[in-house]
Ligand SMILES: Nc1ncnc2c1ncn2[C@@H]1O[C@H](COP(=O)(O)OP(=O)(O)OP(=O)(O)O)[C@@H](O)[C@H]1O
């Protein structure tokens with residue numbers, strides 16, 4: 001897999017969440033992701049960016065334009081050095097929240113992307129990687 | 140500070156969300172809307188989200204709580220103009236706007252509000268006009 005371009009977007013305030021959304025939208029447009037897929041990846045990014053700011057105490061999003069074989073995609077890595085997640089399986093359940101949210105961010109974002117990886121441990125921060133591929137159409 | 144305008148039309152309030160709202164703006168919109176419902180005695184609120192290109196769990200929660208609190212203030216809320224791609228994504232995210240009325244556009248939203256209010260009037264004899 002090749003990384004064609006990369007960019008780091010700091011995530012420290014709620015304004016950064018909106019900025020992260022706009023960046024992801026711009027890059028999704030660049031690889032001509034379809035409208036529904038654009039909406040899905042931007043929504044997933046919004047969820048993860050907010051988790052990074054609200055639960056993780058701030059961090060960053062690494063935005064990468066990737067290619068593999070015949071396809072292009074976006075890889076988004078959200079990283080913080082916050083408290084971490086003690087039990088990932090529980091945190092991934094629909095409706096689980098420790099912060100008065102709807103508890104849909106993690107589980108929902110996973111449904112919106114093609115690949116979803118989460119690494120976290122208590123006291124060791126959190127890293128979430130999302131990949132959205134542009135569907136290859138044969139015409 | 141930025142502000143989202145709230146317009147009064149007849150006995151309703153209309154809010155058109157035109158920007159990618161950051162979280163604080165969404166929260167202050169919620170506050171202002173509820174204040175304005177009380178101040179004007181509006182019986183219905185139309186929230187036009189046709190310019191919004193996503194609805195995430197945060198905005199979804201705010202729309203839900205606006206509808207809930209408006210109800211306590213005796214006003215009905217209709218969310219209008221949701222884009223199809225947004226609707227599809229919301230479902231997959233797991234967000235249901237359960238309990239929130241939706242309509243395709245502002246016109247249809249106003250019709251829906253009038254119908255709902257007329258029914259309400261018939262049921263309990265309250266004067267809403
Ligand atoms: N970056 C993080 N650092 C620490 N804890 C996290 C992080 N991300 C998620 N969590 C934990 O996982 C829980 C579930 O997260 P999820 O995003 O699914 O729901 P939420 O943020 O609580 O609510 P919602 O996203 O629906 O508004 C959070 O309540 C929090 O306890």
Ligand SMILES: [Mg+2]
Pocket residue numbers: 047050051101104105106
């Ligand atoms: Mg969340």
